[in-house]
Amino acid sequence: MKSQWHLPGELIQRYATGRLEPVQVMSVETHLSRCAACREAVPYDEEWLATSWERIEDLVDRPSPRPAARLLHRAGVPDHLATFLAATPTPARGWLAAVGAVLTFAVTAAHLAGQDPFWAVHAVVPFLTIAPVLPLAGIALAYGPHVDPVHELQAATPMAGPRLLLLRALAVLVPAVVLTSIAAPFLPGPGRLAAAWLLPALALTAGTLALSTRVSPRLAAGGLVTAWLAALALEGGLAGHVFVFFSPAAQALYGTAAPILAVFAYRRRAHLDPGESRWNRL
Incomplete structure (x- = not known):
């Protein structure tokens, strides 16, 4: 049985540091949406992620009125x-x-x-x-x-x-x-x-x-x-x-x-x- 392909570590690192071209980013994110193992391999700052989500929720829930x-x-x-x-x-x-x-x-x-x-x-x-x-x-x-x-x-x-x-x-x-x-x-x-x-x-x-x-x-x-x-x-x-x-x-x-x-x-x-x-x- 054919094993599932995973993103190479070097590619994951370049993706996490924003050093990929837009087309490559879309390809990587398409794979990440289907592969839990690769998602877990992507490094991230938990505090930064939580803060980013709070800012997004604030903009969505309380948009600045005209x-x-x-x-x-x-x-x-x-x-x-x-x-x-x-x-x-x-x-x-x-x-x-x-x-x-x-x-x-x-x-x-x-x-x-x-x-x-x-x-x-x-x-x-x-x-x-x-x-x-x-x-x-x-x-x-x-x-x-x-x-x-x-x-x-x-x-x-x-x-x-x-x-x-x-x-x-x-x-x-x-x-x-x-x-x-x-x-x-x-x-x-x-x-x-x-x-x-x-x-x-x-x-x-x-x-x-x-x-x-x-x-x-x-x-x-x-x-x-x-x-x-x-x-x-x-x-x-x-x-x-x-x-x-x-x-x-x-x-x-x-x-x-x-x-x-x-x-x-x-x-x-x-x-x-x-x-x-x-x-x-x-």
Whole structure:
């Protein structure tokens, strides 16, 4: 009967002192995984090994949270949700930077155009046009197989499905609202116009989630953005202004529609799963 081959002592010594090439290391470790006798022949420092395992366990059990996760935790968000929300895909973080740039441009353009009292009111139109749809772009980029490189891994976790999409939507809605709220007071013109974007933004966001129970978030957000911009362009062309979309009557309509659409999306939350095959075809 053929005896089992074992690693030569010189090879074991070179392996233990780190003097082997990577290919040789893989070959030796493959043998060690199957040979108990050779494993016992590998010299090691028991104290060093124990200390190394303690450091590894410390990193695995208590990883250093990201700054965003620490900030969320201080705000009262549970640890597991803070870690999850801080891991939003890279496109969403790029979108956040784009939101800041767009708002800065809109405010600057409004001030440049608002030197004249007449134009001081109309200068806020670009801001009112883009501010309500900024959260929709974030929702479209927040979750899905086309934008998240670890989508398949996350789809196998307890956080997958409707809860994941809703949390990601909240994660992009809040910073968009905060950044826009910071920019709004710097606009020229009446203060009520500076705040007129909020209810449309909430209604469009709720509408995106409601439509996402039937189509992909990307398609839902893109459709509503297109409809919003087309409606404003049409009204501006026919009546010469777009302020009818921000009138008290329109604000009341947005305020009524937002909770109704949010409740509709919540009741149909079981359909908010971008992992479904019908969404992957879009």
